Amino acid sequence: MKTTINVTVNGVTHQSEIEPRMLLVHYLRDALNLTGTHIGCETSLCGACTVMLDGQAVKSCTLLAVQADGAKVTTIEGMASGSNLHPVQQGFWEHHGLQCGFCTPGMIIAAAQLLERNPDPTDEEIRHGLEGNICRCTGYQHIVQAVQCAAKKMQSKTAVTS
Amino acid sequence: MIPAQFDYIAAKSLDEALSLLARHKDDAKLLAGGHSLIPAMKLRLMQPGVLIDISRIKELSYIREEGGQLRIGAMTTHYQIESSDLLHRVCPLLPETATHLGDVQVRNRGTIGGSLVHADPAADWPAAILALDAELVVKGPKGERVIASADFFVDLLTTAIQPGEILREIRIAVPKGKFGQAYVKFRHPASGFAVAGIAVSLVKDGAGKCQSAGIGITGIAPKAYRAKGVESALKGSAFDDKSLHAAASHAADGVEANADLFASGEYRKHLAVIYTRRAIEEAAARIR
């Protein structure tokens, strides 16, 4: 039995007929061809599939697409505005916060959520905020530095606009 | 990675969910945050025919104070609890427990009700719920009933909720007087669940003695439990080192402990004792 959902992804609204069992990550990747969101485990532990659902970072491999009916989803493809990278993306680039890049989309979304809730995190708070994301390449140190860098960028931006 | 087929129904109200449950019975599973259920379905360890989604039911998502009680809707997310100003003010054990739970993504989505009903032996909430002597309000075809938290956890993955019933609300008496609370946890390095998780809620009387103590322990046994021996030993003590040590030594009395690749039962029982003392120390230090 198929069901119809309406989901706004990166600002574009889609109406789709899907099987209820379709995972949100498969919907994004296979139905919408947004392949930046990755699948790294089967047990909700690696965070590679992290996306924003109504402003909250979630693991899209542990959600059914039907659960996103009516929701706004932001994937890694929607983080930059036009050619302007999100400060977290810039931080990852400047501080070599990625190597193979597979965990990176989820890591960036989780970091963005962290900074939204805590604009000036300590090293320890950054690590706690990224506890749901596994990186096998970087040893996390450059990622911590990337998030610190992003925090500074976002603060100075806020300072300018306010 | 791919669940077996099922039908999906999003319930709009608790009553609708109850009637759907009555219709589909054992073939149905309730979907809350889904953070226990969906992984199990992806591994095909669970293959329900019908999923009744109750996570969208607005009347089940709230945190409020009413008549000296905190009332938390079963579909309230861990993050809502973690970030609740009200709870930080009147019952900080709850937000503190939430911060230890899973990770940010899990907390954004997972619900307190879903976690309690799943009754994972290493979940965090049961410890806090037991320590706070909470009441759990369930609704079924015959109406509502209230289950004391001490009676709620029956066995491994089993609660006192009967078929056809749905957990609606968690009620906690607003702590009064001089009280201190703490949740401390030894985190499993792989799963993030509690190898030992100890929730403590202490109340001090006018003479500076322990008036009451609630100690909930998770991770150690097939089900979370109240450490009654610790609680009674603490009562009347002046929170001095000696009595804390003595009280905490009862943390795993009579418990048949779990074992896994990471920690034996014997070690878990030892952790229960040490972490109970630490949690009491922390809670006592916070009394004001």
Next chain:
Amino acid sequence: MAEKYVGRSVKRTEDPRMIQGLAHYVDDIRLPDTLHAVFVRSIYAHARIKSVDVSEAKKAPGVVAVYIGQDVAKIGPVPCGAAIPDMKLPDHRVLASNKVYFVGHPVAVVVAEDKYAARDAADLIQVDYEELPVVMDEEKAAAKDSPVIHEQFGTNIAYKLTAGEGDIEAALKAADKIVRQKIVNQRLAPIAMEPRGVLARYYRGEQELTLWTSTQIPHMARTSIAVMLGMPENKLRLIAPEVGGGFGSKLNVYAEEALMGWISMQLDRPVKWIEGRRENMQATIHGRGQAGYIEVACKKDGTITGLRYNVFADMGSYFQLLTPAIPTLTGLMLSGCYKIPAIQMNVTATFTNKVATDAYRGAGRPEATFVIERALDLVAVELGLDPIAVRRKNFPAPFGAENPFKTATGLFYDSGDYELSLKKALEISNYDKLRADQKQARSEGRIVGIGLSTYVEICAIGPSSATPAGGWESATVRIEPTCKVTILTGASPHGQGQETSFAQIAGDHLGVNINDVTVIHGDTAIVQYGIGTFGSRGTAVGGTAVYMALEKLKAKATTLAAHLLQTEPGKVTFADGKFTAQGGKSVTIQEVALAAHLARNLPPDMEPGLSATSFFEPKNFTFPFGTHIAMVEIDRETGEIQFKRYVAVDDCGKVINPLLVHGQVHGGIVQSMGQALYEEVVYDDQGQLVSGTLMDYALPRATMIPWMELDRTETPSPVNPMGVKGVGEAGTIGATPAIVSAVVDALAPFGIRHLDMPIKPEAIWRIISKKSAGAA
């Protein structure tokens, strides 16, 4: 040549696509009409297949085909590229047909219109097994009364090998002391964050097969898979797209890769298989798996005179590409950074009912380093000497091209100054202060330990004479008519950042902006034959090939420039992208590039175009080294370990991009922390994989690891013109013994001299509580 880029922390050119989710890993490549494959894998570790019933699955909605072992018998065996004299080589087929010999062994494959349908149909396949006794322990597997996995061999011993030089018997006999210890390097799972995946598309008209697969060795995989499929190698195009980590697990040729190609040829449609994490843990190679016994002969003053290592190496139930070769790498590196006149390794390699072991980051060298560094610590403890003094006692004097250091394992180390990195690490860590702090902490009843490792590793693998299938690397550099520079490298980077570091080399060489340089890798139809990325060889061998090609290219460009300037090549200088004649007249490299392609005015005998290829054959391995220092504190009540400091000084020769080097070292150290404290593949005694998901297999998370303080020394390698050595595995090799040493040192007051990995809190608690109970 003014260095503009080399040596600088240049931001990676590969990052923009990755941080925007626009990179393409195998599963991100979409072809119309693609079918999806799902495997049915053995649930038993050792069993006879009595029957497989696929009739229901074949009828299931969306199912296009189901194959079992008998159907695919024509596909050749999964290759093993390593040969040890007299080794037993199991016939490993892409699907099991008579017997399964590990949990996860593929038995059948379902191909359907989508992955949901394929997964559903897999549940309908009925396999009837007759369980057989299992062989789980690498040492017991060698016993005469053990059940035998491969009946045709009559034994589980895959091979026995003795390696090393010098008279070990005499050394042991003459020793003042012999230190003995059992040392285990537990099985680990590589866990690249991207599991394996294959997309195959057969073009019937062209009779060409294209395979996209997540691999570190596109060309070697192409050759092997073409052989397995019985097709001409040049009709198989293999593409390694973005690869989400490898760590050795994708330095291989897998059954699934050949099978997807074969299925696409049968069905004339694209077919895709993406590995799940549970499959990955069951059926992708594991690493390590050595249990050995050391005997160290030493003099009273700490001089090591001999080392014997008798080791049982767990092969798993069959060989993957390099399985039997891994212990030989251990044998090569047993001397560490010490003068040891006599070394002997006796390997007994055994089959067990587990997935094959193979190269996991470090591949045999972390094992060797752990053995020799533990040995040095044990010698220090047993002789009552300072562990640093023992190391210094046995260090060779600084050496280089003129006087390479020869070991009793048959190697000539290229260059090294072990005191240099040791001294720097001691300074940075303020080692004397750490020891004073430790003394103070102990007096307060705290449990604090400091551990150190001085390591050397073998990199830039390697000379072809010493590798199974070619140790060279290739590069083509082209300057296009518009002066854009294209580099085709035979290396296959998958996170190491060589699109950037190779562009840095070319940028400096040609005086062009690195944004004008494109590095292409991983596509066998575009790139000349290459070897791949593993063994910390990408920059030292692959980068050198780029360097050599650039030299050739520049020679040609200079000749052409001289011609255009109407002078002789010897009278032209090149700087900042400009060729200048002695009189001051100049042409830019852009003008030369265009002239080379227009070809209207070339010197006589000069071919048009501006392109050069190099196949660089290194004359030796390189030997990076360094010193790692760890300080830990242990919770007396629970045994939990907390890092207080972590200092690493690594010497990987000349550095092209310090930022990338730091990244490699960080990642390596954290994988070491995983081995030392968290990670362990556990099979139960029935052969079930108990650590089969990330719920049970603990990977280090951000919260579990300390801040790492990194520095380096630079001892250029004489093996290649850039003096680079390689750094991809340094952290994984150097850190493990330092961490274990720190924990052992912390527990020295409890009579501890060695601990097995992963060191879990419970084990420490047992040590502490036993001693406390004994004291009371």
